[in-house]
Amino acid sequence: MKVYSLLNIFILLTVFFLSVFSITTHAANVERVISPGGFEIWYVREKSIPVIALSIGFIGGSSSDPINKQGLTSLALNLLNEGAGDLDDKQFQKAVADKAIRMRFRSGRDFIRVSLQTLSKNREEAFRLFGLALTKPRFDLPAINRVRSQLLSDIAAQAKDPQTLASRRWYKAMFGNHPYSRSSIGTVNGLMSISRNDLQEFRNNRIGKSDIFIGASGNISVSEISALVDSALSGLPDGTNNSRIDISLPPSVDHLEIIDMEIPQSIAVFGLRSLTRDDPDFYAAYILNYILGGGGFTSRLYKEVRENRGLAYSVYSYLQSLNDVGLLVGGVATRNEAISESLSIIKHELSLLSNLGVTQGELDDAKQAITGGFALRFGTGLSVSEMLVSMQVQGLGIDYIQKRNDYINAVTLSDINSVARRLLSNTPLVTVIVGSPKGINRAN
Amino acid sequence: MSLIKFFSIIIISSLVFVDFCTGEEAYDAPKFDLKYSKLNNGLQVVVVPHRRAPFVVHMVWYRVGGMDDPVGKSGLSHFLEHLMFKGTKDYPDGMFSKLVARNGGRENAFTSADFTGYFQRISSAKLPLVMELEADRMTNLVLTNEVVSLERSVVLEERSARIDNSPKAKFFEELNKLFYSDHPYGVPIVGWRSDIEGLDREDVLNFYRKHYTPENAIVVIVGDIEPEKALDLARKYYQPIKPKNVQHKKIEYRIKQPTISRLELKSKRLSEATIVRFYPAPSYISGMSNIAPSLELLAEILGGNITSRLYRDLVVEKKLATSAGTFYNPVARELTKFGIYMSVLSGVDIKVAEQAFDNAIRLLLENGVTDLELNSAKKRLIQNFLYSLDSPTTIANIYGGALAVGMTPEDIDQWSLKIKNIQKTDIMRAANLVIDEKRSVTGILQPSTEYLR
Known part of the structure; x- marks a missing residue:
């Protein structure tokens, strides 16, 4: 979890750009498998590579945490590899490390996503340990206290990190008191008030067989992956008591917030309510975002803010799909003296899109880029299994991989331009800046 | 960010494919159909087939990085990396990136103390296109003062984002300098701010001509392609580039006993x-x-x-x-x-x-x-x-x-x-x-x- 964080600083490899890659496809052959134990698994067999990946999505993420115990999901997930069944923390971690088994447990707002990667030859042991972690975590007190203090330390560090702080405050501004405003890691008070009993409740009531989506890829047969999944997950409880989260109301007016921090470069996060994943116009919005700020070195924001004016290293936008809400979120970082110029340009670009739309040439280029790049999403076993879970979570259908480029290609110029108007005209824009920005009217 | 992390992990954990065992158990032996060739102009080519998905990773690595920056011109390797996307006579004004994107490719580049790398991930059928583009920019880069000046601002923003906004990064930058003393690894790859501000078009082009040569480059292709076919394509696009026979002086670097520890x-x-x-x-x-x-x-x-x-x-x-x-x-x-x-x-x-x-x-x-x-x-x-x-x-x-x-x-x-x-x-x-x-x-x-x- 935290062990590797420092490495990023030591090995100072610099990259040209952090683009938000958003795309995928290759006509992978997806099989829908029902295991003898009753689990539905979407599976892609890849015989040539001796690695197995398993991904699982559970309905109910950090937004389901009780209001006074924010951080329950993150604490519980961070404890899953701290001892399970008969194995204490040290024994469990050694068993995992000796076979170089890779497990990840992450909480999002709506879903918990967990994954397992193993060399095929270690599969029995890997699935056994992974199953133990999910079904029989020990939640020993020393581990609870240690992991809690690590999370508290992360929270303290994040409060002083401009990027994380900007993002946190942006969600707060966008969602007010709705659970989506909370960050998955939790709060100091929430974490402090979580007991061992709460964690056991979490295990018994928050992840279960009824709320599960499974994707896998590997070089083993359908019957073998079924048996492995059964062996790992049969101990899960049948149902859960996750409650439905209320729909959140969008902000009614533009919102600008400045958080003062003594740093040379201001970090801004901006964005607005967009379309939900099941909206018929989703693909048009997707292409629109690609043209605006999703398309790496060719997007409008990249061109106007970075290439033509040298105002930023990083400027981007992306779509985020939550259960009942879609978001268009963007970011830019510019020296304090010029951040207002960057933000004016971005606002101008949003209004240009809304008023004039995109050109046929831009639409054609974007379609080619998006459809041509779909296959790149299937580079590793884990990326395949993650995609298979996302397809289920988002209700896309097992033939999505075959059909997805058709959905993109079906978008017309009039579709995308009407979506641009619908999305961008009169939709309140929420902006948060962390830094010492000059020339921003704070009265807004 | 993900890329940096990715690199630190592969570099730390390092290398190789094998069929050996540690102690008792034998490992499956992955059949690794690697093809290696050194072209007449000195360029090295490595091809490894990988069949999961119908694309290739195409990379060009130059054996030049932050440690090669001239004294007082720190950040030059990295600055050149940015400017390599600006255009050539045949593919001016960002055509490179437009063509890669339009053909469904993704691309990026990175600079370390030891090397500079450029890569595309793209449908296997488009490998000739990206080879043509990379071969072209190995020798035909065109830069104007205006382009250089705008990109310098971008790099200064990058420095702010990576280093100046982060007390931890600034600390490690200083500690690295103290540790390595006058060894070139002690100089930040992105460059000291005052050095970056002084880098101009001539600096960049001189450095480019000296270091971006076929004998100083390695092309790596991994993906869904027949190795022989990939090698043929590499010969077709990269072989015509003339070697420059630039003599790189071998310097004996030492890490001195620290005076302040x-x-x-x-x-x-x-x-x-x-x-x-x-x-x-x-x-x-x-x-x-x-x-x-x-x-x-x-x-x-x-x-x-x-x-x-x-x-x-x-x-x-x-x-x-x-x-x-x-x-x-x-x-x-x-x-x-x-x-x-x-x-x-x-x-x-x-x-x-x-x-x-x-x-x-x-x-x-x-x-x-x-x-x-x-x-x-x-x-x-x-x-x-x-x-x-x-x-x-x-x-x-x-x-x-x-x-x-x-x-x-x-x-x-x-x-x-x-x-x-x-x-x-x-x-x-x-x-x-x-x-x-x-x-x-x-x-x-x-x-x-x-x-x-």
Whole structure:
């Protein structure tokens, strides 16, 4: 979890750009498998590579945490590899490390996503340990206290990190008191008030067989992956008591917030309510975002803010799909003296899109880029299994991989331009800046 | 961000594909149909087929990086990397990126102290296109003063984002400088701000002409393609480029005994303290390279993951830290460093923490490592390496990085065997050689107690 964080600083490899890659496809052959134990698994067999990946999505993420115990999901997930069944923390971690088994447990707002990667030859042991972690975590007190203090330390560090702080405050501004405003890691008070009993409740009531989506890829047969999944997950409880989260109301007016921090470069996060994943116009919005700020070195924001004016290293936008809400979120970082110029340009670009739309040439280029790049999403076993879970979570259908480029290609110029108007005209824009920005009217 | 992380992981855990075993169990032998060729103009080509999805990773690595920046012109390699996207006579005004995008490709580039790399991931059918584009920009870059000036602003923003906005990054920049003294690894890859501000078009073009030559480049192709076909394409597009026969002076770099061995800084933007120590250490191809595998194992035993000594001792048992570990990059052109760090739990006295840190290192030197620790570390390193079979990008980075620092495909083939053959005595010999406090530099970064609103 935290062990590797420092490495990023030591090995100072610099990259040209952090683009938000958003795309995928290759006509992978997806099989829908029902295991003898009753689990539905979407599976892609890849015989040539001796690695197995398993991904699982559970309905109910950090937004389901009780209001006074924010951080329950993150604490519980961070404890899953701290001892399970008969194995204490040290024994469990050694068993995992000796076979170089890779497990990840992450909480999002709506879903918990967990994954397992193993060399095929270690599969029995890997699935056994992974199953133990999910079904029989020990939640020993020393581990609870240690992991809690690590999370508290992360929270303290994040409060002083401009990027994380900007993002946190942006969600707060966008969602007010709705659970989506909370960050998955939790709060100091929430974490402090979580007991061992709460964690056991979490295990018994928050992840279960009824709320599960499974994707896998590997070089083993359908019957073998079924048996492995059964062996790992049969101990899960049948149902859960996750409650439905209320729909959140969008902000009614533009919102600008400045958080003062003594740093040379201001970090801004901006964005607005967009379309939900099941909206018929989703693909048009997707292409629109690609043209605006999703398309790496060719997007409008990249061109106007970075290439033509040298105002930023990083400027981007992306779509985020939550259960009942879609978001268009963007970011830019510019020296304090010029951040207002960057933000004016971005606002101008949003209004240009809304008023004039995109050109046929831009639409054609974007379609080619998006459809041509779909296959790149299937580079590793884990990326395949993650995609298979996302397809289920988002209700896309097992033939999505075959059909997805058709959905993109079906978008017309009039579709995308009407979506641009619908999305961008009169939709309140929420902006948060962390830094010492000059020339921003704070009265807004 | 993901890319950086990715690189640090592959470089730390390093190399290779194999069918060996550690001790008892044999591993599946991945059939690795690697093709290697050196063209007449000196350009090296590596092709590895990988069939999961119908695309290729195409990379061009130049054996030039931050360490080659002329004195007073730090950041030049990295600046050139940015400017390589600006255009040529045949493909002006960002056509490169437009063509890659329009053909469904993704691209990026990176600069390290040792090398500079450019890559595209794109449908296999489009490999000729990206080869043509990369071959073109190897010699035909066109730059105007205006373009250079705008991109300089971008790089200054990048420096702010990566370094100046982060007290931790600034601290490591200073500590690195102190540790390496006048060795070029002590200069930040992105460059000192005042140096970046002075870089101009002439600097960039002179540097480009000197270093961007076929004999200084490695092309790596990994993906869904017949190796012979990929080699033919490489010959077709890269062979016509004339070598320049630029003589690169071999400089003997040394890491001097430090005159100041301690750097302490405080920042109100931190919430926990960090203790870090650097020791000079050989890489796989610098002098004493035979101890590099031992150091990789030592790094793993001491601080490779949450089962390692430092984490168990300082985080779990003594409850003094939130994390602790080691770092060591053996894939480097020159002498490099072996590092040990701990992130001190808030509220713990820094002196108490440092004593425990020193004590853990002392115990290692006094008592050595156990058979259990060594065997477990060997298994982890070799099995972690086998995961690279899963990812064409990882394979490309392993071969590209190794060849760029002067290693060979055979070095990669033999890596697992080398790791497997290391004995406890080898580890101790390496530890005693490298873990020497007199040659080390220690950094202490602390939150200032000043009230932060």
